[in-house]
Amino acid sequence: MVEEMEERGLGGEEIEFLRTSYREYYYRAASSMWIPRRLEAREVGFLTFDGGHRRHLHFSSPGELIAEILREIPWGVFYSVSLYEDPGNPEMERKGWVGADLVFDIDVKDLHPACIEEHDFYLCNDGSVHRLAERPMGCRRVDWVCPMCVDAGRKEVLKLLDVLQRDMGIRPDAISVYFSGHRGFHVHVEDENLMDMGREARAQIVDYLMLNSYNPGFLEGFLRTTEDGLETLAGWPWRIADVLRQRYGVPPTLRALEALTRGEVEAAISSAVRDVAVHVDPQVTMDLSRIFRMPTSLNEKTGMMKQRCADVMACDPLKDAVAIGDYPIKVEISYAPKLQIGGYTYGPYKRTALKLPAFVAAFLVSKGVAKVIK
Amino acid sequence: MSFGAEELGDLPFIQEAGELLVRKGYGLSMDELVENWSEPFVAAGVKRARDAVMEGRVDESLNGMAPEQRILSFVVAALVVRTTGNQYAIKRFALAEAKRLEERVFQRIRSNRYDAAVLLSAIYSRILGMSLERVDRTIGPERFEVNLGLRDYLSLSSSLDASKWGIVNRVVDGGRVYMKLEDAARLLRSGIADRIERRVSSMEIPSPPAPIAEAAAKLSEEVVKTRPPPAAAAVSVSREQYPPCIRSILKRLEAGENLPHSARFLLATFMVNIGMPTDDVIALFSRSPDFNERVTRYQVEHIAGLRGGKRYSVPACPKLVAQGLCARDDTCDDIRNPISYLRRRPTGTGGGGNGRTRPGRRRDRISEDEL
Numbered sequence: 001m002v003e004e005m006e007e008r009g010l011g012g013e014e015i016e017f018l019r020t021s022y023r024e025y026y027y028r029a030a031s032s033m034w035i036p037r038r039l040e041a042r043e044v045g046f047l048t049f050d051g052g053h054r055r056h057l058h059f060s061s062p063g064e065l066i067a068e069i070l071r072e073i074p075w076g077v078f079y080s081v082s083l084y085e086d087p088g089n090p091e092m093e094r095k096g097w098v099g100a101d102l103v104f105d106i107d108v109k110d111l112h113p114a115c116i117e118e119h120d121f122y123l124c125n126d127g128s129v130h131r132l133a134e135r136p137m138g139c140r141r142v143d144w145v146c147p148m149c150v151d152a153g154r155k156e157v158l159k160l161l162d163v164l165q166r167d168m169g170i171r172p173d174a175i176s177v178y179f180s181g182h183r184g185f186h187v188h189v190e191d192e193n194l195m196d197m198g199r200e201a202r203a204q205i206v207d208y209l210m211l212n213s214y215n216p217g218f219l220e221g222f223l224r225t226t227e228d229g230l231e232t233l234a235g236w237p238w239r240i241a242d243v244l245r246q247r248y249g250v251p252p253t254l255r256a257l258e259a260l261t262r263g264e265v266e267a268a269i270s271s272a273v274r275d276v277a278v279h280v281d282p283q284v285t286m287d288l289s290r291i292f293r294m295p296t297s298l299n300e301k302t303g304m305m306k307q308r309c310a311d312v313m314a315c316d317p318l319k320d321a322v323a324i325g326d327y328p329i330k331v332e333i334s335y336a337p338k339l340q341i342g343g344y345t346y347g348p349y350k351r352t353a354l355k356l357p358a359f360v361a362a363f364l365v366s367k368g369v370a371k372v373i374k
Numbered sequence: 375m376s377f378g379a380e381e382l383g384d385l386p387f388i389q390e391a392g393e394l395l396v397r398k399g400y401g402l403s404m405d406e407l408v409e410n411w412s413e414p415f416v417a418a419g420v421k422r423a424r425d426a427v428m429e430g431r432v433d434e435s436l437n438g439m440a441p442e443q444r445i446l447s448f449v450v451a452a453l454v455v456r457t458t459g460n461q462y463a464i465k466r467f468a469l470a471e472a473k474r475l476e477e478r479v480f481q482r483i484r485s486n487r488y489d490a491a492v493l494l495s496a497i498y499s500r501i502l503g504m505s506l507e508r509v510d511r512t513i514g515p516e517r518f519e520v521n522l523g524l525r526d527y528l529s530l531s532s533s534l535d536a537s538k539w540g541i542v543n544r545v546v547d548g549g550r551v552y553m554k555l556e557d558a559a560r561l562l563r564s565g566i567a568d569r570i571e572r573r574v575s576s577m578e579i580p581s582p583p584a585p586i587a588e589a590a591a592k593l594s595e596e597v598v599k600t601r602p603p604p605a606a607a608a609v610s611v612s613r614e615q616y617p618p619c620i621r622s623i624l625k626r627l628e629a630g631e632n633l634p635h636s637a638r639f640l641l642a643t644f645m646v647n648i649g650m651p652t653d654d655v656i657a658l659f660s661r662s663p664d665f666n667e668r669v670t671r672y673q674v675e676h677i678a679g680l681r682g683g684k685r686y687s688v689p690a691c692p693k694l695v696a697q698g699l700c701a702r703d704d705t706c707d708d709i710r711n712p713i714s715y716l717r718r719r720p721t722g723t724g725g726g727g728n729g730r731t732r733p734g735r736r737r738d739r740i741s742e743d744e745l
Binding site: 166167168169170193194197199200201202203204205206207208210211212213214215218221222223224225229230232233234235236237282283286 | 512513514515516523524525528529531532536537538540541542543544545546547548549550552634695696697698
């Protein structure tokens with residue numbers, strides 16, 4: 001992490017600015033911080049401004065946790081998705097695992113929206129900027145975020161919610177959706193019935209969502225029916241049939257598909273599978289020793305907070321997740337694509353010095369593309 | 375439903391079976407058992423223990439005995455197996471008994487599907503504490519007769535072949551997994567085996583009567599003689615040099631766990647590809663409680679390309695991640711396949727390697743076998 005800070009060009013001025021902004025936010029938000037339920041059974045971890053990690057922290061009450069956040073002013077705050085008998089024990093195998101929330105991470109990068117090629121870039125030590133396709137050696141990749149990224153993530157979240165609710169029968173009130181504060185979404189499921197699932201069961205759930213090891217014959221078999229029969233489908237066979245119906249404009253019985261695809265039914269199904277599969281990061285769901293970013297804490301990659309999206313269709317995270325104040329800060333920017341946060345558009349900038357609201361400055365500084373000018 | 379005497383004869387490990395014995399005038403004390411040592415159920419029980427542990431099955435001639443005789447023979451068999459004190463023998467016994475129950479349920483399905491559905495549902499709820507709902511639901515061309523909660527389904531299906539039993543190849547709707555009766559009967563096996571194993575392991579026999587001790591000693595001897603020792607690590611690769619995913623699977627195998635199909639496939643392809651002789655690979659699996667040499671040999675030889683001609687390669691890391699088998703730690707660097715782990719590490723040294731390792735990262739990760 002220390003290397004990463006140096007790589008991002010975070011010197012003393014930048015860290016002091018970020019730390020001051022974070023302190024101001026955490027003092028203001030102290031009374032409304034989100035606290036994990038059963039905090040006393042969770043491990044808490046901090047990423048600190050000196051570049052270190054403090055793991056295996058343990059708090060018996062929300063007040064203690066908030067007090068420590070205010071004392072430390074961490075760069076990142078994380079909590080274990082797992083519950084333990086002895087969460088403060090530094091040895092994982094001695095913590096005494098008792099169960100874990102079911103969590104999903106949707107990273108927009110994995111969804112490959114077209115905007116990524118447009119706004120992500122490489123920044124080299126000599127200050128030169130390169131497009132992704134150029135893949136220059138020894139340069140640092142800078143990930144950007146825009147409303148299109150958010151929409152791609154939002155679409156994937158809706159697919160995930162549909163499967164969780166309709167197929168897996170998880171009650172909507174057990175599911176919470178969060179914008180990660182960078183360019184992803186986190187979906188938390190708190191269902192007592194699913195808490196004790198081990199790694200293998202979670203791997204099965206991921207496999208279901210991503211349709212990784214689906215058997216083509218299984219899906220095809222369900223289309224071996226009449227038009228009325230198609231109406232009775234459920235789960236993936238239903239979604240696949242729905243996509244095929246839209247694509248070919250007729251009820252996709254196997255007989256109809258064979259005629260329409262000239263015998264290429266399997267290819268048609270696998271293309272439909274690519275459409276409906278939900279892309280989550282498998283490791284995040286399966287890794288029971290992971291510590292996960294805490295909602296309402298600030299994301300060190302942007303200075304924005306991990307923010308609840310109560311209504312996935314309507315939430316506007318690039319506006320709502322802004323947490324740092326808007327007092328003016330003078331920065332020198334090496335390069336920044338257009339940035340839309342807090343309800344306004346900033347940039348693009350190239351080799352320029354100007355005053356910007358602190359939350360914009362914090363974003364640019366965190367990305368390592370701007371320096372604070374005293 | 376409450377189980378009738380006929381059903382209890384096939385569910386000898388549940389409490390009601392013991393109650394049936396009392397109703398039929400059998401005492402359950404050890405002394406009374408020894409007094410009846412010349413009765414047919416005793417010989418049948420000793421044979422039952424031996425068949426289960428050594429052959430992996432229970433003799434069908436038991437089916438002709440009266441229910442209480444069948445239960446008594448189970449009690450004798452369980453006492454003998456428990457007295458061996460050999461956990462492997464207990465696991466083998468439990469698995470063979472679970473298979474026997476499964477076969478009895480299949481017979482019931484063939485003769486009367488309605489009755490079988492009622493019986494299955496009762497077994498799920500009374501023995502496993504799971505709710506197997508009877509339904510009549512047509513989904514496309516298929517008709518489903520039962521469904522089981524997702525969580526319960528996952529806990530029972532984990533050791534089965536994912537291409538058939540993985541939830542991605544099942545209809546999952548409203549938190550329930552839909553099945554035909556045959557699948558529900560097959561799915562019972564691991565859950566029932568677990569219950570029997572726990573039941574037998576928890577039996578306290580402070581001083582086993584002589585006839586039981588003798589039968590147990592004989593069985594023990596046979597087990598030790600035929601159970602192969604842990605396979606000597608083959609080729610020039612020592613176990614410490616295996617990648618973490620392989621070490622984790624070996625550890626689970628040695629703990630007597632019934633591994634999922636995907637884990638077995640990984641282990642077999644890895645060992646075949648590092649040049650372990652087929653017989654040694656088969657010997658590795660012989661420590662698995664559900665070991666069947668014929669089937670294992672067929673599968674391993676298939677993987678090795680001795681049958682069918684195609685030699686299977688080791689699944690790549692992303693696939694293992696998806697299957698929940700990846701136990702990546704900081705020694706893995708950025709390898710894409712477990713087999714590459716060996717190529718990038720100098721032989722004979724435990725760590726360090728070629729300077730690309732990054733010690734200290736991700737050291738808090740725990741592997742699944744610790745859970």
